[in-house]
Amino acid sequence: MAIRYSWMSPRLALVPAIVITAVAFVGAIGWTLYISFTKSRRFPNYDIYWENFWRQYKRLFNDPNWDTAINNLIFMTIGSALAILFGFILAVLVNKEKTGEGVFRTIYLYPLAVSFIVAGIVWRWMFNPVLGIENFLIELGFENASFNWLADKDTAMWGVIIAIVWHGMGFYLALMLSGLKSINDEIWNAAKLDGISPWKFYTEIVIPMLKFTFLTCAILLSLGVVKTYDIVLAMTGGGPGTSSWTPAYFVVNAYATRGNMGYASSAAFMMLLITLAIFLPLVLLTRWQVKRRAREAV
Amino acid sequence: MSNIDISQREFKHYPEKKRKIKGSSIITFIFLAMIAVAVMIPLYVIIVTSFKTLDQITLGRIFDLPTTWTFEGWNKAWSEVCSGMTCNGVKAGFFTSIKILIPSIIISVGLASVTGYALALWKIKWAGGFLFVLFICAFVPFQVIMIPLVLITAKLGIYGTFWAVAIVHGVLSMPFLTLIFRNFYKDIPPELISAAMMDSGSFWRIFGEIILPMSGNIIIVVLILVITGVWNDFLIGLTFGGFGAQPMTVILANTVITGTGAVRYNVDMAAALLTAIPPLLVYFGLGKFFVQGISAGAIKG
Amino acid sequence: MPEIIFKDLVKQYGYVTVLEDLDLKVSDGEFLVLLGPSGCGKTTLLNMLAGLVEVTAGEITIGGKDVTDLDPKDRGLAMVFQSYALYPTKTVEGNLKFGLAAQKLPKDEVTKRVNWAADLLQIQPLMKRKPAELSGGQRQRVAIGRALVKNVEVFLFDEPLSNLDAKLRTEMRLEIKKLHNELKKTIVYVTHDQVEAMTMATSIAIMDQGVIQQFGSPDDVYDNPENLFVAKFIGAPPMNIIAATIAKTGDKIFAAHAASGVSMDLSAYEFTSEPADGDKVYVGMRPEHFVIGDDISGKEAAQFELPVLYAEKPGSDGSAYLDSGDEQIAVRVETAMVKVLQQPDARLKIAFPDDRFSVFDASTERRI
Numbered sequence A: 001m002a003i004r005y006s007w008m009s010p011r012l013a014l015v016p017a018i019v020i021t022a023v024a025f026v027g028a029i030g031w032t033l034y035i036s037f038t039k040s041r042r043f044p045n046y047d048i049y050w051e052n053f054w055r056q057y058k059r060l061f062n063d064p065n066w067d068t069a070i071n072n073l074i075f076m077t078i079g080s081a082l083a084i085l086f087g088f089i090l091a092v093l094v095n096k097e098k099t100g101e102g103v104f105r106t107i108y109l110y111p112l113a114v115s116f117i118v119a120g121i122v123w124r125w126m127f128n129p130v131l132g133i134e135n136f137l138i139e140l141g142f143e144n145a146s147f148n149w150l151a152d153k154d155t156a157m158w159g160v161i162i163a164i165v166w167h168g169m170g171f172y173l174a175l176m177l178s179g180l181k182s183i184n185d186e187i188w189n190a191a192k193l194d195g196i197s198p199w200k201f202y203t204e205i206v207i208p209m210l211k212f213t214f215l216t217c218a219i220l221l222s223l224g225v226v227k228t229y230d231i232v233l234a235m236t237g238g239g240p241g242t243s244s245w246t247p248a249y250f251v252v253n254a255y256a257t258r259g260n261m262g263y264a265s266s267a268a269f270m271m272l273l274i275t276l277a278i279f280l281p282l283v284l285l286t287r288w289q290v291k292r293r294a295r296e297a298v
Numbered sequence B: 001m002s003n004i005d006i007s008q009r010e011f012k013h014y015p016e017k018k019r020k021i022k023g024s025s026i027i028t029f030i031f032l033a034m035i036a037v038a039v040m041i042p043l044y045v046i047i048v049t050s051f052k053t054l055d056q057i058t059l060g061r062i063f064d065l066p067t068t069w070t071f072e073g074w075n076k077a078w079s080e081v082c083s084g085m086t087c088n089g090v091k092a093g094f095f096t097s098i099k100i101l102i103p104s105i106i107i108s109v110g111l112a113s114v115t116g117y118a119l120a121l122w123k124i125k126w127a128g129g130f131l132f133v134l135f136i137c138a139f140v141p142f143q144v145i146m147i148p149l150v151l152i153t154a155k156l157g158i159y160g161t162f163w164a165v166a167i168v169h170g171v172l173s174m175p176f177l178t179l180i181f182r183n184f185y186k187d188i189p190p191e192l193i194s195a196a197m198m199d200s201g202s203f204w205r206i207f208g209e210i211i212l213p214m215s216g217n218i219i220i221v222v223l224i225l226v227i228t229g230v231w232n233d234f235l236i237g238l239t240f241g242g243f244g245a246q247p248m249t250v251i252l253a254n255t256v257i258t259g260t261g262a263v264r265y266n267v268d269m270a271a272a273l274l275t276a277i278p279p280l281l282v283y284f285g286l287g288k289f290f291v292q293g294i295s296a297g298a299i300k301g
Numbered sequence C: 001m002p003e004i005i006f007k008d009l010v011k012q013y014g015y016v017t018v019l020e021d022l023d024l025k026v027s028d029g030e031f032l033v034l035l036g037p038s039g040c041g042k043t044t045l046l047n048m049l050a051g052l053v054e055v056t057a058g059e060i061t062i063g064g065k066d067v068t069d070l071d072p073k074d075r076g077l078a079m080v081f082q083s084y085a086l087y088p089t090k091t092v093e094g095n096l097k098f099g100l101a102a103q104k105l106p107k108d109e110v111t112k113r114v115n116w117a118a119d120l121l122q123i124q125p126l127m128k129r130k131p132a133e134l135s136g137g138q139r140q141r142v143a144i145g146r147a148l149v150k151n152v153e154v155f156l157f158d159e160p161l162s163n164l165d166a167k168l169r170t171e172m173r174l175e176i177k178k179l180h181n182e183l184k185k186t187i188v189y190v191t192h193d194q195v196e197a198m199t200m201a202t203s204i205a206i207m208d209q210g211v212i213q214q215f216g217s218p219d220d221v222y223d224n225p226e227n228l229f230v231a232k233f234i235g236a237p238p239m240n241i242i243a244a245t246i247a248k249t250g251d252k253i254f255a256a257h258a259a260s261g262v263s264m265d266l267s268a269y270e271f272t273s274e275p276a277d278g279d280k281v282y283v284g285m286r287p288e289h290f291v292i293g294d295d296i297s298g299k300e301a302a303q304f305e306l307p308v309l310y311a312e313k314p315g316s317d318g319s320a321y322l323d324s325g326d327e328q329i330a331v332r333v334e335t336a337m338v339k340v341l342q343q344p345d346a347r348l349k350i351a352f353p354d355d356r357f358s359v360f361d362a363s364t365e366r367r368i
Helices: A002-013 A015-035 A055-062 A064-097 A101-113 A116-126 A133-140 A156-181 A185-194 A198-209 A211-226 A230-235 A247-257 A261-297 B023-051 B072-079 B091-121 B127-137 B142-156 B162-186 B190-199 B203-214 B216-232 B235-241 B248-256 B265-285 B287-298 C042-050 C092-098 C107-121 C136-148 C166-183 C194-200 C218-223 C228-233 C335-341
Strands: C004-013 C016-026 C031-035 C057-062 C077-080 C154-158 C186-191 C203-208 C211-216 C240-249 C252-257 C262-265 C280-285 C302-312 C318-323 C328-333 C347-352 C358-361
Touching: A002 A015, A002 B091, A002 B203, A015 A261, A015 B091, A015 B127, A015 B142, A015 B162, A055 A261, A064 A101, A064 A156, A064 A211, A064 A247, A064 B023, A101 A156, A101 B023, A101 B265, A101 B287, A116 A156, A116 A230, A116 B023, A116 B216, A116 B248, A116 B265, A156 A211, A156 A230, A156 B023, A185 A198, A185 C042, A185 C077, A198 A211, A211 A261, A230 B248, A247 A261, A247 B142, A261 B127, A261 B142, B023 B072, B023 B265, B072 B265, B091 B127, B091 B162, B091 B203, B091 B216, B091 B235, B091 B248, B127 B162, B142 B162, B142 B235, B162 B216, B162 B235, B190 B203, B216 B248, B216 B265, B216 B287, B235 B248, B248 B265, B265 B287, C004 C042, C016 C042, C016 C211, C031 C042, C031 C194, C042 C077, C042 C154, C042 C186, C077 C136, C092 C107, C092 C136, C107 C136, C136 C166, C166 C194, C186 C194, C194 C218, C203 C218, C203 C228, C211 C218, C211 C228, C228 C240, C228 C358, C240 C328, C252 C280, C262 C302, C302 C328, C302 C335, C318 C335, C318 C347, C328 C335, C328 C347
Parallel strands: C031 C186, C031 C203, C077 C154, C154 C186
Antiparallel strands: C004 C016, C004 C057, C203 C211, C240 C252, C240 C280, C252 C262, C280 C358, C302 C318, C302 C347, C318 C328
16 A cells, blocks of 8 residues: 555656646747737737738847847847856956955855846946946046946947846856866866966866856856846836847837737747757757766766 | 874974965955955945935945935835835835745745655656756746736736735746755665655655755755745736735836936935845855855756 | 985974974885875875975975975976876876976977886877776876876875775786886885785885874884884784783793783893883784694793684685683684684684784883
């Protein structure tokens, strides 16, 4: 009896998780895809546009705002990669210096505990042209200082990127630091005995050893960028004009502001495809890594 | 040379060696300190601005300390600022956020720990496949499933209540938290589980009597993730809370970003700081676990 | 030619003293093994010699040159690490060459040295592989190769065999010994394994609690342990130690063991300081030095007849454990005897020759 009982219980315990996965994830994705082919506006309307099946997607690809969103996505991914770079450099220095490691890590990481909305509000305040950093620089004597980036559509994204780098740098630092600490102490000692220069040691040994950490960081970063919404809203409200829209911003705007559920769904589904395109390498990579580990263990 | 007992040794002090402090070491330290200062700037600015009078703020000089320290901004932010039609300050949002937080925690931790336990320690043939699905679900952007979730919560009649927000948080965090629990439970020595199964064999008794008492650390890590995640969330609260259940971030955003009328920066900054204080307290209080949490979050699979 | 001298060496971590006033001289071409239980300070000492751990006080000289505050790379050493510490991103060849990169040698010199080491260690076929694709023994060879190509006079080994299985360990032990015989370099080798120490070393420093308990040749530390710690640490099964009281009769000196009532005649023992009548001592007897049963001639210094507690045959030799009343006495016996001794109520007659004792003062625990 007991055996039968314990055969059932674990399966019963998994029912809620399975239902959630089936309904809220798999089902909802299918639902979104379905809505993207329907005439839904503010409220769902399950009539499919048979006569013009790809209507929402054609509209989407011709929408200059979607173009902007995709361009910003690429631009932001590249710009935010600075967070990984800084994170790595800081991790190397913190790890090398040891003194004050805990304090530095605590300081570098605290922005992560702050919400994007709060982060955006603070940075918008600092970018304020009349009362913010620009004013401070001018008073210091830099007459030509221009820090009013958010008001210019060419620099607004840079402003957002600075805030994102500030927010996320500590996260990548923490990941890199744990990567560096996972390298066997004796390898550092061997390099010391061999008299290998730090540059050679980092470029030829450490960075290649951490390539999985770097890849993980890069993928997490791009997935984060795809979802970027709050900080853009708080800093620029999508502006000036629509110049700082992101895919996530586009979806929420199409749904909540323009009240077009079908259109929002088509953009949302594109977001999923972008995510999968980024995500697929990670899956393959982990598979490969598991295999490699298995081989090494032999 | 004899067999000396270490405890009987007298401790001898040696003069501190004149250590060669390398130049590069000093430069590195100064560099790290400068970056630390730069990272602290926004926090500094938000704090000093919140204590300034509006008169001082309009002079510019964002980095100056307040000439007169005033709680005016804080008072107004807490109980007077307007969000849409209502002017009850961020206070209302604070209590809504807490009302959302408590069921969120219970749902997320309960669901994820049991699921993770079942997948990690019980022989279920399709566990691997299900984990893979969860792994993918953990990365699905919220916007992709947002509209159907709105429709479902509307059907259930909970749309616009804090229950909707809490449940959606619980549902959305389930895949990710399950993976964290599963990875933790997977490292429990299998002998222990074998012994437990021979002794009792009951799924729930093993969970309650052996697994849960061992889960202290991982539960703290997950709690930190859930608390900071739910508290800092904006979009779920905005989408599912309607007008009736606006969490603190939504009130803050309404006040500062879409608010109309004269801008009162000290009030804005005080409101932002009030919203940021709970997660910051969690961070500075439990920093060690916070780091573990994000590491657990990144290294999975 | 390098001679390594440690002078008044001290290492403290905060208020914990790890090494205290340590003096040691390693002659050129010597194979010194630092042997001791874990936490005895042997690895710290090696790392201080390598320059990986800072010295609190005292000095280290290599070949007359003070290296106490020198960078590791400037000390003219090569080291083989416990985990091998191969550079995982480089091939075997890359590993051998990478260590030479800092020396800025001409290219053909590098190739010559790498080929020489690869031939010597028979790793030529592995040159293009990455460390992850090598077995433990192969990694070990590469690690040694990486040290050899540096062409230095002093090699350091930090428990290099502890990650290998028993069979490979024996093989590599012989190989390292052979390398030492061929190359005649100075080697400082850290281990907690006494078999490694006894078989490879030209001299052994036995350490405990940050102090060198005895320094000498393997035979010396085995036959004439300086104190109780060394006596108990070296040998398997270890030396039998029994407490006894000195009793002098005329010009003869006896040690009386109360529990068994046996008096051991120590007249032939060469005391460094002769004990007084009634002094408490410890008498040490190695299990393999006992004379057994019919072989007893009667001229031995002590005779016991004791009940057998148990007997076993772990390999080519048998051991019997006897009840002396207080301490157990281990005795090496012929394997053929084990069966007989396993009978219930078996007793064994043993004797101990007069020239094999070790005697220690009971209070200082030092050899007298």
